[in-house]
Amino acid sequence: MRGSILGKVTVIAATSLLALTACTTDSSIENPPAAEESAVAEETAAAQPSEDSTEWFDQAVYDEQDQQRSATFEGDPEQPYLQYIDGEMKDTSAFAAEGPQKACFSNASISNPWRQTGWITMNQQLQVLQDSGVISEMETRDAQDDDNTQIADIDYFIAEGNCDAFIISPNSTAAMTPAVERACETGKPVIVFDRGVQTDCAVTFIHPIGGFAWGIDTAEFLSERLGEGDKVVALRILPGVDVLEQRWAAAERIFEENGIEAVDYFTGADPVEIKSIISDELATGDVQGVWMDAGDGAVAAIEAFEDAGADLPVMTGEDEMSFLRKWDETGIEALAPVYSNFQWRTPLLALEKIFAGEEVPAEWVLPQSPITEDERGEFLTANEGMPDGHYAKFGGEDLPGYPQVWQDRQIP
Template identity: 75%
Template sequence: MKRSLKATVGLVGAASLILLAGCTTDPSVEAPQETGETADAEWFDQELYDKQDQERGIEPEGPADQPYLQAIEPVMADTSEYQVDGAQKLCFANASISNPWRQTGWITMNEQLKALQDSGVISEMETRDAQDNDDTQIADIDYFIAEGNCDGFIISPNSTAAMTPAVERACETGKPVIVFDRGVQTDCAVTFIHPIGGFAWGIDTAEFLIDNLEEGDKVVALRILPGVDVLEQRWAAAEKLFDEAGIEAVDYFTEGDPAEIKKVISDELATGDVQGVWMDAGDGAVAAIEAFEEAGADYPVMTGEDELSFLRKWEDTGMTALAPVYSNFQWRTPLLAAEKIFAGEEVPEEWVLPQSPITEDERADFLERNDGMPDGHYAKFGGEDLPGYPQIWQDRQIP
């Protein structure tokens, strides 16, 4: 039978909304390991699960055509102490641009920067890239502090606990600090910007698979990395719902490597039918589908991501699928938040952006909107009104 089935940055729950969607693919990855474990209490947080589940159904406040300015149930922060005149210098400590999701966002962020430079809000944004290394990012933040030339800080943390003291040091300068996409365990930042979170992703995807499968069907879960909280939360939510629905789910870590993904799927198909594929990030989604084709097996019910390679393969095959989203347009929001802060306007203390999957009914529209974009581009990048559109994204010009 088929079945349907406010916390602050300083709280561990909210701080664990960390993002590593489209994680770095390492071609030297060892053979994947099936975890064979149930949802771990270290990662499953019932309060945060319930919060994100509820937020999925809340209509965000803000302009309908500007999702990067929308917010879910915002609690506003007074920023009048930061009001200044003239163009201001921002300092951006970025975790990395090591995967297609982050590269797409970085392109969009730089185009938003050009617009704010043209309007006289920002003079420049000095950026340091930590290349996925905690020690490097700590040194980057401390460099900015010692330099003393930052009118405001934007920080996309590489990890949660390790970055917390450095973020606090930036706050101690008295300049506004904006944290986005991954959290830290302090509430000293003026605003923390992020989509709803990992549990919401897990609920969206698991419910879709459950609705389209039968009790007793088998799902192979392809996971990128262990120990990354938002990814662990995606799986913890999905595993909980699969267990409750009587779906047999086995999970493997693959680091998104296409060869390893194909091996996992091929090995599973050799032992029996696989009715569903669940992914905690879209890297390698096409490889998973190709493994079914090469085995001559029926296409599975599948969840991938809003990367265009998956959307295009989904359209070509006609398979039953869903594209969950960890809203890439969030890369615009920190700069727009800085504009508001420098003007002394209120911003949400925790800026929760909408996070809505792309359904079959919406797929054609998003493919049409992104016609001509490369496969590594993300459909919900939200930069259509920015300078350089569409050429900069089509050419994949990484600043």
């Protein structure tokens, strides 16, 4: 997103304000922030969408991400967390450094299984770079999904004056932009990943392709399998989070073009609310498809059809293991879109390059490929023994502690 991160990829807010890809319903995760998650769910559950999706639709960004779905990625496919789409490269020779360097990480949260999976992977990657003498330590502050807390966290790091580099996963876009700019003004390298901000001052911005790509993948899949006049229930986690809104803006456009009736609901990722929504819709007529902007709660949606004795829908979920397993069990027609969880490795690997004075992509766009029916068995086998809240494309199989650390789900 050079020039303006918002302007080019319209802020890839990936795992959203607080749950891009799930809320903490996985019982294998210890001590989830239940009170906070519950409050979010209560505020958003069953709320009919108040946002006009047209305000989130950007034709230029839509077209760019559509093209990037079939782009050629530079680098080794066996290391997708290091791949990128060819583009502007940043000279980092000014940041070359001798000896281990300290990283300071301002994290939006670890409040859902997607972020927890990534956080575990990131810490195992950190161990590798500490052992090799690249990074001395990574001081981390968790904003717990709060803009004000994260602003204070970034300002704390700046005032502390003891950071050799900053890694920032923003809680939200506009609110975090001034704080990111202040970090850039220190003269230390800044890496933004997962969600974007409205400045290009960072050395690199790391993210998978984006929300429009997700929306295109999923809506095209459903549209190809459904007919004009068929009904799709869209289950959305939260309003106002750009990557989620982009997913729906793209999907809604494609459904309209294909004459598919789509009704959307905000659920707060609450399985009880999801079941209630599906049950109410089935009571008024047939539902042929289910679309989700994140996979947490997908199992509850399928169970609602089973409870009603209704034909199972064509469906899109996510690469969370609970969905892949339920998909395999039921044999439904489905697709698992991916917001590549392996991106949590990339900021630390980018620091390794930056401290060596090597070029890095100014905008580091990572692969984002859905899991298809043909691939599902492969990912189920590869992730056998992983908890339901684990993400199949986590990309940490070559890191120390695999698979035990991820199976035990011990959050650092």
